[in-house]
Amino acid sequence: MFEWKAEYSCQIAEIDKQHKRLFELASDLYDIATLDDDYDHYDEIMGIFQELSDYTVYHFQYEEKLLDEYGYDPxxxxxxxLxxxxxxxxxxxxxxxDLDKNEQQLLKDTITFIGGWVAQHILxxxxxxxxxLNQKGIR
Ligand SMILES: [Fe+2]
Incomplete structure (x- = not known):
């Protein structure tokens, strides 16, 4: 569902790697959330959701620290x-x-929102x- 594309590249290997991971997690989440079987995947879904949320925080901190360190425009x-x-x-x-309501449509909408936000934010x-950062030698 969500896939990292070449046009998302920020020309920095570590950042691209982290962005790819975000798409991977969002995609896994979407796949499980839309499984049409008779099992309740709620715990699994919440587990990946938590992982995605933790990784997002880690990634944002990584980016912000890099920008601060190299004196990006304040x-x-x-x-x-912000x-x-x-x-x-x-x-x-x-x-x-909301998510404890365990509603599939809400979950799908949320994941779609997250995937869309990440893509737009990157671009x-x-x-x-x-x-x-490239000019500072970060690639
Ligand atoms: Fe960012």
């Missing part, structure tokens, strides 16, 4: 952190308030730091 850096922060807040809220926000 305003751009701040806006970037985007990360509001996304984490939104996903945390969904996890706490519109992450790509802005590629050149800056």
């Amino acid at each position: 305003l751009q850096g701040k806006l970037h952190k 985007e990360h922060g509001s996304f984490v807040k939104k996903v945390t809220k969904i996890m706490q308030e 519109e926000t992450d790509k802005n730091y590629s050149e800056f």
Whole structure:
């Protein structure tokens, strides 16, 4: 369902690797959430959801630290952190308030939202730091 594409590349190997992992987790999640069998996959789903959420936080911190370390433009850096922060807040809220309802449609919508957000964030926000970090020798 969600796949990392060459156009998502930020020209930094470690960042691309982390982005690929995010898509992989979202895709696994979607596959399990849409399984049409007679089993209840709720625990499995929540497990992967937690993994995705933890990995997202790890990845955002990695990016933010890199940008701080190399002296990225303060305003751009701040806006970037704000985007990360509001996304984490939104996903945390969904996890706490909505997902325990165990509704497949809600789960599908949530995963689609996450996949779409990540793709858009990479294309519109992450790509802005590629050149800056490349010039600092980060590839
Ligand atoms: Fe980012």
